């Protein structure tokens with residue numbers, strides 16, 4: 162294994178989640194009994210550039226195939242987040258009808274629609290055809306392709322006043338080529354913003370369930386600054402966001418852009434990373450025992466409920482739940498009877514590995530489980546609010562991370 166940024170071959174051990182199938186490979190009735198491919202899920206940290214990364218065992222084209230089921234527009238809080246972002250960018254950088262906004266991994270147009278509504282030209286780049294189709298139907302021009310240096314040179318050279326990348330930077334296998342593409346697609350004076358879960362928060366809050374095969378890199382600001390810097394981009398500002406359990410939104414510009422001055426926010430976050438030891442070994446080497454405690458607490462809880470004749474259901478068929486369930490070795494519907502999800506694209510399918518059925522949320526009302534495990538803990542308040550009526554039959558909510566909580 163070579164570091165995907167610097168090519169170094171020595172690593173610090175961080176998180177070993179053993180073997181599991183790719184998190185987004187939902188199964189259908191027809192594929193449920195077919196052999197399932199398991200890949201090692203191990204994150205290590207380069208001891209030269211401190212980029213935390215999974216080894217690439219599955220080609221990106223295979224993961225982002227036509228069956229890809231994640232539609233951004235099904236999360237209300239995520240849509241609100243996108244709308245606030247668009248308003249902020251329009252205001253801060255004075256965007257208007259003369260501007261061009263490009264989003265990389267534009268999904269179903271959930272974000273670009275808010276620029277489009279304000280009369281600002283937009284272009285989405287999205288590798289999955291079924292989500293891109295939804296975007297085009299909304300009037301959001303979208304190119305179905307992977308973004309990188311050659312794409313940018315051929316299709317959008319120096320074209321963008323703003324390039325947005327939300328939860329894509331951590332998911333690209335070739336992070337150097339992707340960064341070179343950002344540089345190539347950016348107009349002089351333009352701004353790149355990238356949002357990604359912050360490695361510091363992953364470590365501090367035991368968020369090991371955000372580790373999955375499609376999530377190649379686990380980023381600190383320090384590592385991101387080195388990766389973009391190597392392509393001639395500088396980070397001039399950063400915001401800390403609550404999304405996905407704690408994300409960073411970085412603002413980058415051409416390294417020679419004298420109009421973008423470095424905000425004190427950048428050095429404040431870098432100092433926090435330094436203080437937490439992200440440029441040392443100990444913080445990484447001590448993570449595995451904490452993961453294992455989360456696993457034993459969660460398993461003990463669901464086994465106790467089964468033995469006590471209680472019904473346990475789950476909510477939210479997202480990648481996070483799959484990492485947790487597979488690492489805990491949960492199989493079939495015995496311990497977690499079903500997982501409810503509002504997205505019709507996920508219903509009537511089965512979770513990879515655990516084979517737990519995914520059903521529509523009304524099943525919760527029919528079955529009246531005693532406990533509802535909220536797998537996307539980052540949306541716990543939104544989901545607990547939607548399911549508030551379950552209190553009427555005495556149901557309690559459960560989250561496993563950062564530690565087991567029943568309320």
Ligand SMILES: [Zn+2]
Pocket residue numbers: 164165166167168169207208209210211212
């Ligand atoms: Zn490295």
